[in-house]
Amino acid sequence: MSYQEEKFQRETSLSYREKSVIAAMITSFVIYGIFSVAVYQRYQAGSFDTSEVLLFWGRAILILAGVIIVFQILTQIALAIINTIVTREEEDPSFEDERDKLIELRGRRVSANVFAIGFLLAMALLAFGQPPTVMFVTLMAFMIGSDIVESLYTLYLYRRGF
Amino acid sequence: MATNPISNNIRKLRFYHDEMTQKELADRVGVTRQTIVAIENAKYSPSLELAFRIAHVFGAPLEEVFAYNPKDDSF
Numbered sequence: 001m002s003y004q005e006e007k008f009q010r011e012t013s014l015s016y017r018e019k020s021v022i023a024a025m026i027t028s029f030v031i032y033g034i035f036s037v038a039v040y041q042r043y044q045a046g047s048f049d050t051s052e053v054l055l056f057w058g059r060a061i062l063i064l065a066g067v068i069i070v071f072q073i074l075t076q077i078a079l080a081i082i083n084t085i086v087t088r089e090e091e092d093p094s095f096e097d098e099r100d101k102l103i104e105l106r107g108r109r110v111s112a113n114v115f116a117i118g119f120l121l122a123m124a125l126l127a128f129g130q131p132p133t134v135m136f137v138t139l140m141a142f143m144i145g146s147d148i149v150e151s152l153y154t155l156y157l158y159r160r161g162f
Numbered sequence: 163m164a165t166n167p168i169s170n171n172i173r174k175l176r177f178y179h180d181e182m183t184q185k186e187l188a189d190r191v192g193v194t195r196q197t198i199v200a201i202e203n204a205k206y207s208p209s210l211e212l213a214f215r216i217a218h219v220f221g222a223p224l225e226e227v228f229a230y231n232p233k234d235d236s237f
Contacts, residue, residue, distance in 0.1 A: 097192065097197050098197075098208070160205065162205050
């Protein structure tokens with residue numbers, strides 16, 4: 001492969017890791033979207049007292065965590081299969097080098113910071129007398145937000161080089 | 163963004179080694195092709211271990227592959 005060809009490929013093609021981040025992001029968008037609508041409808045349909053609100057949100061968050069994990073695994077398996085068929089290159093999806101690990105860590109750090117801000121904000125809302133639902137909605141919004149920010153930042157680092 | 167104080171001659175060394183491809187070099191040092199691209203473009207400074215592995219592939223001393231430019235360092 002000549003230098004020009006390498007340069008062209010470098011500028012246009014996505015690495016397996018980038019495809020993986022994009023696939024995970026799309027899955028998250030879909031799951032979070034469906035989840036938000038479902039939770040909103042159920043919440044509107046019922047009338048809850050304080051203990052039921054806690055039960056409702058506790059279950060909702062646990063279900064979301066389970067569904068997200070299962071669908072992310074399925075997405076990554078599907079991506080590995082499709083990528084092998086399309087590119088005819090057998091890449092080990094679990095392979096990550098030192099740059100991948102550092103990018104992942106930087107993404108996680110940003111995500112943790114966003115979630116920490118959300119957590120503090122949610123606690124502040126409780127402290128200022130807001131109902132538990134407002135706290136949980138804030139917590140969920142920042143949980144989703146931190147996930148999206150992590151994906152976007154990771155993608156940005158991959159596109160930039162590091 | 164600050165300039166990377168570590169520059170390298172990997173592109174030149176690949177050329178002198180029968181136009182070795184980035185993929186070939188990546189496979190020989192155990193990283194992805196994208197990491198070699200990032201190192202070549204001075205976007206990413208490799209670990210000492212990886213730097214030695216790259217130098218070993220080219221059969222060259224480390225300072226022939228990588229150079230440190232103190233005036234670009236902003237520590």
